[in-house]
Amino acid sequence: MSNTRIVTAAMLAIGDELLSGRTKDKNIGHLAEMLTMIGIDLREVRIVADDEEAIVDAVNALRQRYDHVFTSGGIGPTHDDITADAMAKAFGLNCIHDPKAMELLGAMYERRGMEFTEARRRMARMPAGAIHIPNPVSTAPGFRVGNVYVMAGVPQVFQAMLDTLLPSLETGTPVLSRTVRSPYGEGDIGGPLTEVQRNHPETSIGSYPKFDGKSFSTDIVIRARDAVALAAAEVDVTAMIEAIAQSR
Amino acid sequence: MSNTRIVTAAMLAIGDELLSGRTKDKNIGHLAEMLTMIGIDLREVRIVADDEEAIVDAVNALRQRYDHVFTSGGIGPTHDDITADAMAKAFGLNCIHDPKAMELLGAMYERRGMEFTEARRRMARMPAGAIHIPNPVSTAPGFRVGNVYVMAGVPQVFQAMLDTLLPSLETGTPVLSRTVRSPYGEGDIGGPLTEVQRNHPETSIGSYPKFDGKSFSTDIVIRARDAVALAAAEVDVTAMIEAIAQSR
Structure with missing residues (x-):
């Protein structure tokens, strides 16, 4: 067993609707299965509300303790989508309208003849220097900052983002x-x-x-x-x- | 709104199987719905492994921050059921074979002509002074210690324990x-x-x-x-x- 390599992870699921019981989470179980398959140990999950302080506290606790942290939820275009700002705050970075994301989204709405509203521009927000996680379903990218992977809460989008992400991750000896x-x-x-x-x-x-x-x-x-x-x-x-x- | 009363809660779901993806949790969503209905705000959920240190750390963080903490899992008769010991450690109490629980379980196994094995006696373990949460499904009680309510992980049993518990809880103004x-x-x-x-x-x-x-x-x-x-x-x-x- 001398060659055994252990890689650990945590998940942070973000959203009032998960804590009110309105929405039953489907992302935790899916992530757990996928990580087990590729040899990453999911050690802890937290669910918090759309509340900046709660998100900042949780992500700062988890990213110091585990190799990878995966988040779901709160990166859409409405006022209650505050995950990008919370991540920037947690890392002490500015939250900006990422130029590459603005281009991607602008081009997509132009193709579809739709207005690129201020709300839609919110989906381009991420901490300065963040790396995109492609979104093959609905264009608006997730992002990686440090060892934290920020993804959408809608299960189809979460799963698609995870599929593009997993092959690039450092993994361990599978259990x-x-x-x-x-x-x-x-x-x-x-x-x-x-x-x-x-x-x-x-x-x-x-x-x-x-x-x-x-x-x-x-x-x-x-x-x-x-x-x-x-x-x-x-x-x-x-x-x-x-x-x-x-x-x- | 001057009469609004806010009562907060957290949940701690305990079990390796939830983090490996083998079991999809059903208790979080159920608890969330029930608490919303009676006017308790579920503010945070954590899932941790059957690991004493992880359980102790999580329950100590949550019980200081919220009015009520509900746990699921790890109170059965096998070696990986360590929740009772972890709760005793978190509260600085001895973990004992509770006399009233020993009586309840002993009588039940006698009625059914089954041996009251050492493994089964484990289900009577709880921190000294803990208060029972009745288990109408399979007898072995959950327990309350301080503001922490320790319940089974099997959904039918978790739900039955919660039903006996909820009417006794301090609640707030429903949302x-x-x-x-x-x-x-x-x-x-x-x-x-x-x-x-x-x-x-x-x-x-x-x-x-x-x-x-x-x-x-x-x-x-x-x-x-x-x-x-x-x-x-x-x-x-x-x-x-x-x-x-x-x-x-």
């Missing part, structure tokens, strides 16, 4: 996982599973209870960066479940 | 909301909507773009604790959309 389904609840497997975990310290074994309205079963998920360690733990988890079955 | 659907994207409404917001400072107006694969429309959500202020802003938002329609 492999195997799921063993147990017909027994956590109360039955908790004792022996603790033993299995103790015997396989290179793996991380989680158990996730499921309730079908009558009784509990459990998904046992074994995770490891090393395939041999993973397989060895899987053998022991499977043997553990067979032993419980035979004792009944 | 009322009205949604006006705009067939125009945010670029068209952004300018005039900023004006409307400026003229209605007692309300908070959010705009939420929707993308149907071809074009954007917008839901405009007006929120206020005062019904008269809400209605006045709604009139102006509706008039704004009619003005845009007539200008085309």
Whole structure:
């Protein structure tokens, strides 16, 4: 395991609507899956309101603690879209109408015969020196500043931006996982599973209870960066479940 | 508005599976809806792994900042269920096998002719002096310590615990909301909507773009604790959309 490289990340989802329950977030689960696939460990997620101080505090805490920070939301054209200003403030940079973004958006609205209003110009705002994250869906770019990747909240746009971004990221050794389904609840497997975990310290074994309205079963998920360690733990988890079955 | 009372809350969702993407969280959106309904402002959500230090840091940050903190996950019987210990550590309390919880669980397993294993006894662990949150689904209680409410991660159990808990909470003046659907994207409404917001400072107006694969429309959500202020802003938002329609 000497070549194992760990790369960490956090997500900051921004938006009043996520905290009022009006909108159910779809970006967190998607980002989590994508990062797991490419070998980046998502360690923490925060959801905050469209509130400058809350955004600044959260992004400053997260960007110092993790290798990458991904944000969603608040980069549209309306008065409650304040993420670009908050990012500039967090980094001590000016928030400007980025010339390249102004060009991109201006050309797009001209092609479509639409007015490039002051509201639409807001979508070109970003901290001075920020690098664009292309938006293949609706043109207005996201941006990167330092280790923070600022993306849209609309899931189709968030996902498209993430797709353009991921190939460029520094990644780590992917975590492999195997799921063993147990017909027994956590109360039955908790004792022996603790033993299995103790015997396989290179793996991380989680158990996730499921309730079908009558009784509990459990998904046992074994995770490891090393395939041999993973397989060895899987053998022991499977043997553990067979032993419980035979004792009944 | 002199009688307005603001009560704030945060949520801490605990579990590796939420950060790996294996499980899509269902509790955050549910809690957000329920709190909005009874007049508690959910201000921040954090998701952390089954990691003692991460849980302790997060709960200590949140419980000092908000009136109520709700947690989900990590109170089952397996080795990766460490929430009770983490809460005890955060509050500087001993984590004990709560006598009343031991009795409840012992009686339940006896009725069902099942062994009260060491793993199952783990579900009775909580910080000394904690107050039970009843679990009508599967007996093992959640608990309250200080202003922190510790609940299960399985959505059916989380929701049932929350239902028993909510009537006892101090709540604030509920936020009322009205949604006006705009067939125009945010670029068209952004300018005039900023004006409307400026003229209605007692309300908070959010705009939420929707993308149907071809074009954007917008839901405009007006929120206020005062019904008269809400209605006045709604009139102006509706008039704004009619003005845009007539200008085309």
